[in-house]
Amino acid sequence: MTDLQSRSSWWRGVIGAAILIAGCIASFSYIFGGGSWNTLSQLEAAQFSTIATTELFGTTSYQNTSPSSSLTSRLSKWRGLTSFEQPLSMLQGQLLPVAYQGTLSTSQQGSLFSSVQQFGQTNQRIVMGWIPYANPVQTIHLIQANAGLNVASPLWLSLKSSDGSVSSKIEPSVVQYAHQHHVQVWALVDNQFNAGLSHQVLSNPNARNNLVSNLVSLATKNHLDGLNIDFENMQSQDQQGFTDFIKSLHQALVGKHIVLSVDITPDIQFLQDSAAYFHAALAGYADYVVLMAYDEHWSTDQTPGPVADLPWVTTSIEDLLDTGVPADKLVLGVPFYARFWHVHQDGSVDSIAVPLSEVDSILKQHQATSSFNQQLGVAYARYSKPDGYEEVWFSTQETLNRELQLVQNDNLAGVSIWSLGLSDPTSWSSVIHGLTQMLS
Known part of the structure; x- marks a missing residue:
């Protein structure tokens, strides 16, 4: 010392x-x-x-x-x-830890450091939008309506059963349209938010290999530009299995020009990652790590609060940078929704998520005014109800500007929006304008 x-x-x-x-x-x-x-x-x-x-x-x-x-x-x-x-x-x-045991190729061993040399060689940031729709007409409309988008991630692939089989809703017409308009398609792959099913697959090497084989086959056959792995609600004991899955998927995709990205939830423990996501290893195998920086307070909470206030988002980013995710591999996930909380007279709480574009109209209906909390970086409003009261914390133009400034200050790879279905022209244009200013 x-x-x-x-x-x-x-x-x-x-x-x-x-x-x-x-x-x-x-x-x-x-x-x-x-x-x-x-x-x-x-x-x-x-x-x-x-x-x-x-x-x-x-x-x-x-x-x-x-x-x-x-x-x-x-x-x-x-x-x-x-x-x-x-x-x-x-x-x-x-x-x-043990996630790195075994023999890796020279290129894989150097992957954690390669971004240090590569950083700054390109000024192209990722502007991704998740699309939770299977309907091709809706998906194409959302890509068309959000000018400036360079990566679309439609929810097309899901873990189906314990043997590693996958259900697919890939729409070739969407892939074709996106490519014609210079937009990459990184199909979203989810685990149905099913902890039990995920454990059955991740703890079984044969099932994991089958899952990898199925995903690679679907991606190559349908000319996808990437896979966006969104496995949530996993058990901490599956950290090694999930890391091994991402490692195997990375190795299977080498040379196929298919981008591998992994979505992770915040795991804010100082210089630790003890939940299901081992940050440094995932960053070593994946091309990008997407931080889902939202649901700070979510539907089951009995204490109302913001979906994502700025101190919490900042801490979430810093945690990943401190635990081994290179800045130029880190994409910031930004919510385009808010949560209205109904606090009943008996103390019970329930909530509903609404698009940011609808917040103002709801407040007008209740003749409520909002104020901006400088410390939290979000706006707040509260109004009475017959059975208690309702309150909401929500992002404004100022919030979005500050989030984009975090991307700039920490030299992050870009942003991803949850979701394009919740986007409105004002919010989306502010994101594009902000990123354009950064790159100018």
């Missing part, structure tokens, strides 16, 4: 970048020089631990911790958040 204190002036960005570059050079040297993957993992963890102890939180927090704060005070703050005293030991256990 004395050595770290003597380097307290190094924590700022220039030194952090130098450390990261040094780590990349050392890692590549080791990869091409031979040796065990376990030793490489230790080397990689050592580099990340240096960054962690000098940068602590990786990116500037939403609360704007003063850059002039001493390293000693920031380390004290860090220790207040975690019981870990040895960053290297912690990261060896958390950043690169």
